Amino acid sequence: MSIVPAELVAIAPITLLTALSLIVLVIEALMKQSEGVSYAVSVVGLVICLLISLGTIDLTGTAFNQMLTVGGYGSLFSSLFVIAALLTVILSRDYLQKEHINFGEFYLLILFSTLGMMLMAYAADLIIIFLGLELMSICLYVLAGFMRKRLLSNESALKYFLLGAFATGFLLYGIALIYGSSGTTNISYIVQNFSTLSSSSWLWMGLGLLLVGFAFKVGAVPFHMWIPDVYQGSPTTVSGFMSTGAKAAAFAAFVLVFAHPFENAEKLKTVLSLLAAASMILGNIVAIAQSNLKRMLAYSSVAHAGYMLIGLAAANEMGWNGILFYLISYTFMNIGAFGILSLLEREEEKNLTYDDYAGLGSKRPFLAALMSIFMLSLAGIPPFAGFFAKYYIFVAAINANLTWLAIIGVLTSVVSVYYYLRLVVMMYFQEGEMVLVEATSKASSPKFFELRRASMAVLTISAFALIELGIYPSTILTIINNLR
């Protein structure tokens, strides 16, 4: 098979990111003291990649024998992944130094997993989804264990790998069953012929297993068990990346396969509604009892997966578009929140509990203000983007006669206000001495609260994005609405 250059250009974001990853790989192989170079190259490359992704949103069509789609949906998601990767890379620089794990491979792994995410969003075929998913996941397994000397990190990597492999097995089995019952792995073929194919129980079984695989990746209850342990053990910025980029990629594939007006799909709707309800209830309630902020955000991410699943359960245009908007807003707020955690975290799991944040409001007002914005947005309080995202999803549910699901959504949101605002209350109303702990080994760590401008800039941009999206959601909504 010969590779057609025109098709390589058509999937420019993927081509470019592959090239970038390979360049960083070569740098890592050939250069000593390569970490700074890899960082710089990654940042510049990702920015270019972002521009290319945004630029290809208007394209349509397929490439490589209907294996990949061109432009549109894939490009929007690929922009999102690249943004997530870019924010993560910039925020990680401090963190890696602080934890003495400043190896250039970090950036390489981020780039490769981003590539996997892109494949998932551009996929026109189930096999490509699988390929992307594996590429992404394997890199993330390594990233989870990146703090080699920390037990918790090793544990989280192993758990993630074991359970991930378990889930992937089901996913692949599902694809095999679908192939067996329909004779193809092409998504649009299956969707178009659904009414004839759906008489076969094997197809339903295949879809069910595929759904389980995706539900595992997005972290929906009851397939969420890995999330708290993995998020807690992984390097903090990696947790941020997993909860946004990887979750968005899983949702991208989920939407690709399941967001179609299927006939006789009431059963599917029931399953998705149950997953959504269970995730919202369990995620939000268990988050209350957490004292570790990383675990709190982990359960919160389970809950947010639940909200987004409402969009799939609603199975209407508004719901599907709502997921996209939700993912975009969620990326900014969660990377922001994990980013701040990573900036303030110190070796050996220090400064990661609610109590450590007492009095931050008066010591570092700007940082505390940013954190408050992220928390308020996560809680879904206007005028931040989180509010509009939830609003859109809930309206979609009501339009789809799933009012009960919307009610659960609203009630659990109220519950969530408790644990998000608890942090805000801590920062502003709890007069404490400086509880945050200084770095233990001063030689190599950045001084206390001496933060790089790039990190602050990235956080500020995220906060601005949340305000912009909250006040003026039409900017993104019009792009999303034009995709289909």
Place this chain on the structure above:
Amino acid sequence: MHNLSPYIVLFPLLGFLINGLLGKKIHSEKISGIIGSGVVGVSFVIAAIVFFEMLRSSVEERFYLINLFNWIAAGSLSITVGYQIDQLSILMTLIVTGVGFLIHVYSIGYMHGDPGFWRFFAYLNLFIFMMLNLVLANNFALMFFGWEGVGLCSYLLIGFWHDRRFDTGGYKPGTATTSDAAKKAFIVNRIGDVGFLISMFLIFMTFGSLTFEDVFKRASGVMMTGDETMFWITLLLFLGAIGKSAQIPLYVWLPDAMAGPTPVSALIHAATMVTAGVYMVARCSVLYALSPVTMEIVSITGLATAFVAATMALVQNDIKKVLAYSTISQLGYMFLGLGVGGFAAGIFHLTTHAFFKALLFLGAGVVIHAIREEQDIQKMGGLKSKLPITSNTFLIAALAIAGVPPFSGFFSKDEILWHSFSQGSIVYWLFGWMTAGLTAFYMFRLFSLTFSGKERWSHDIHPHEAPNVMTIPLVILAGLSMLGGFIGIPASLGGGNAIEQWLEPVFERAHVIMVPLHTFSHATEYLLMALSVLLSIGGVYIARLFYLRRTDIVFKLSTSFATIYKFLWNKYYVDEMYDAVVVQPVVKGSEKLLWARFDVSIVDGLVNGTARFMYSLSGILRRIQVGVAQSYAMVFVAGIIIILGILLTRM
């Protein structure tokens, strides 16, 4: 040229951002002041360009909409942010930016040396931005945004010197700070805003839109005069207007609002913001025309406020308080005009009032500065020779507001009085006429005590005229106060009433609905005009006589009519009444009943109970998370079985 209009709004916002974000860093009064006034000046120039463009074009082309973006698009509710440029909104824009610019320039001098100089200009710019959104909005939602925005700025600026003591006059003396005054304004305004908001919901329910054009078109096409829905819509809107424009019974915040810096009193609490209610009623003239009962309420409220506030102004000794009551009274006039269907007359008076009232306040500001922040007119006197420019411009403004021809106030006030007679009733006219006499009297009481007579200030003060940056705005405003009336010379005096003709297309729909009741000859008009001129001049003369030559009469009057005097001095005891009837019961009730019983036991109990329940539930659920991968896999498999079970059973 029309495309320029959004920039009118944009520039003040830019000024606010620059001064607000960088003001502290710039740390230069000169730069902050130039930026702050400059942006408003630029807005004014653009507005003027648009205005002249409109003058040259035909009547049909004078109305256009500019859609900026879709703000909220959710279901059937779609709110676009857009501006409506027409004869009324451009006139308001010219007033806001024009008078606003002069007051900004004046403030450079007035606020000199204040540590919050940049903050002051940032707030003022923000105010102009909000006010422009209010007057240019093409829908109720954006108007409400501006409406709340100006309220916020007013709050920030009243409490600008937040720790200063402030005399509320009579009522609980010496206990209040400017923050209390700011709070009072904010809270009282909320009452009106609730009305506005509910009315907005009603409008959306009735017409399915919040855009002015849609609503007005449908209203004039579908609705019958006297429709009950229209009554509630207009009445609740008017409640909003009452709050913002300080009418009975919600006027009490405005006198206290004088705690803010004087330029603020001039700009926000005299020339622009407080007229927002008048503008809103005029903007919704169609809706009001459909509800004659509300119109009646508007006129009576306006008239009562005009008269009552004028009587309160008679005995006040604080120079700014006199002006504040006078503002309330003049706003009452405007509502009287609107209520009897003289929409153009109301707007005309709004225009001239902006000129002379701004001038009066700015003049008062110079006086206050000159004699070391003294505001009591009993401790002034004889300042004419020390402050020649101020006293002459103040005199012009006083003559204008007193309604002495040919100053601007004469024409606009007479227009309202004529409408109240011809389309209202003789009683309306009579009270309006008496109010005019009272106005002339208290204004010249104020002028005489301040500028004429003996010097009553201590001799170690050496008052001197303000710098040019303050006096030039005074002179310009004096010019406008003198000549502003000529845009509305009535037909009976051989004029064309340009302003009424200019505004006619805006009020056309309302005028179609409201058929004039009576027609009168010019002779009647001349007679009434002569009567009011006579009364104005009489009021001026008596005030001069009482307070300059025969001060004994004042003393005699105040002793022989001690009860009335005390009643007026205490401002009809309205503040005390509100305190006793509303404030105290609410405070007591919330402390003793709501807080102690309901909140602590029931609400807190419920909330804490729920929270405790959730917390313990959370603790139980948490135990599922044991940390062992095998058990996770078990849950996983259970999940798969359930899902496949649902999917594979045939329903």
